[in-house]
Amino acid sequence: PTEPTYDAIFSPPLLSYESRDNVVALHTPREVRGRSLVLQGHVDVVPEGAADMWASPPYVAVIRDGRIFGRGAGDMKGGIACYLQAFAALRLAGLQPAAPVQMHAVIEEECTGNGAAACLLALPRCDGAIIPEPGPGFDALYTAQVGVVWAWVTVSGRPAHVRDMQAGLNAIEGAQIVAAAFKDYEARQNAAERIHPAFRGVNHPVNVNLGTIEGGEWNSSVATRCRIGLRVGVMMGYTAAETRRDIEALVAEAARHERLRGARVQLEFKGFMADPCVFDLESDIIRLARRAYADATGGALRDYPATGLTDGRHFLTRGTPTAVFGPDAQDIHGIDESVGVESIHGCTRAIALAMAEWCGLETATGDSVG
Incomplete structure (x- = not known):
């Protein structure tokens, strides 16, 4: 895993700040x-x-x-x-x-x-x-x-005509595998022993949201690429940096799934890198x-x-x-x-x-x- 290089108070920016003022x-x-x-x-x-x-x-x-x-x-x-x-x-x-x-x-x-x-x-x-x-x-x-980390995952597959689906690798279906790994992580983070006392009694305080998805080119073509954007909650007692490392590990593990063999899975962090x-x-x-x-x-x-x-x-x-x-x-x-x-x-x-x-x-x- 690589450590973020941005100043601790700032999150990785999404957009240019030109003409966008406080x-x-x-x-x-x-x-x-x-x-x-x-x-x-x-x-x-x-x-x-x-x-x-x-x-x-x-x-x-x-x-x-x-x-x-x-x-x-x-x-x-x-x-x-x-x-x-x-x-x-x-x-x-x-x-x-x-x-x-x-x-x-x-x-x-x-x-x-x-x-x-x-x-x-x-x-x-x-x-x-x-x-x-x-x-x-x-x-x-x-x-x-809670804290929040934003992550973006791009799956690049292998396009093919739908008549030869088995020869292709569908990037949208591959992204679904990655998204499922994030939901498994969410379930683990909501285990009772992981919840800080400040959040006791709160139903499901750590939320992982699949917020955006962009992918595919044509209904009759096996999708070449799919990009998903996720918001990952961070419970008090954990840090955004620790959560980033967890995300790097879970994406690497998901990329080894048998249905993703031959795919390229890229992870990037833009947006929130915020501690609770x-x-x-x-x-x-x-x-x-x-x-x-x-x-x-x-x-x-x-x-x-x-x-x-x-x-x-x-x-x-x-x-x-x-x-x-x-x-x-x-x-x-x-x-x-x-x-x-x-x-x-x-x-x-x-x-x-x-x-x-x-x-x-x-x-x-x-x-x-x-």
């Missing part, structure tokens, strides 16, 4: 009296899937039954709206944070996390961070999250998030050990206490994605209260944000 707003107080804060969210979204299956156009925000529908409404334009309006609410009240505040709108949370990583390397470290990622149908506080993490529930920022949400809404954030991931891991790597909590979203990455309007209101008020207590307040000026 947007950052910086607030500077007249006098620093409180603790500095990052408010962060991602602006990228996943594809809409089958647009004809949506009840309304996926890229048009539609309010229906107390919810905003559209791709990215929950994941996570709603969260960005929460922190922007929280800051604006303080200004409308004639106040502003008495500590530096960074507002990050970043790219690539959905495939690498490199947008968040770039901001953290370019900007001063803050005393705390709030990321209003959505909850799964309820207002949630993230307690832990557990958030410190006793940290000041998380205690404050719980208290501010209760004061703002009269309710309580529900703990959520996430079987997906957020950019929160990057802040923990840099030693920044982080609270990931956000509004009620439904069907993210699916059809008819939505976020609750009242949930956005509640999380906005909670972030405003948390920012006021964390940073302190001073009388607003006209040019504090650049």
Whole structure:
């Protein structure tokens, strides 16, 4: 196995970064009296899937039954709206944070996390961070999250006319053998003894998804080549690097299958190479998030050990206490994605209260944000 050569905080990129920028707003107080804060969210979204299956156009925000529908409404334009309006609410009240505040709108949370990583390397470290990622149908506080590795496998077979199928080697069928090996790995990783205590009680926390497949040329030709893209979850207690080595081993083993004799099987890693993490529930920022949400809404954030991931891991790597909590979203990455309007209101008020207590307040000026 070969060790990855990229910087530990970055994942192998999928695309060029030319003309694809993060947007950052910086607030500077007249006098620093409180603790500095990052408010962060991602602006990228996943594809809409089958647009004809949506009840309304996926890229048009539609309010229906107390919810905003559209791709990215929950994941996570709603969260960005929460922190922007929280800051604006303080200004409308004639106040502003008495500590530096960074507002990050970043790219690539959905495939690498490199947008968040770039901001953290370019900007001063803050005393705390709030990321209003959505909850799964309820207002949630993230307690832990899995890591993720993206892998791509290309099987090159031997084309033939369908009348001579036995002389050929079907790359699509070969890719199915490789995909089955990944599902066997998934089953092993979900064995009870492998599950970290932070995920106990979560059904099937380590997921392997066959997300894309491209292959074949003609219905009457034995397929020459097939490429599959997979997302592999990483349980707390394991690392992305260890998972990469596991994937290298399982693909090498699958390539020795008798039905793949004579095929070429190539493995590459592009996209997520992300470690799992557990958030410190006793940290000041998380205690404050719980208290501010209760004061703002009269309710309580529900703990959520996430079987997906957020950019929160990057802040923990840099030693920044982080609270990931956000509004009620439904069907993210699916059809008819939505976020609750009242949930956005509640999380906005909670972030405003948390920012006021964390940073302190001073009388607003006209040019504090650049």
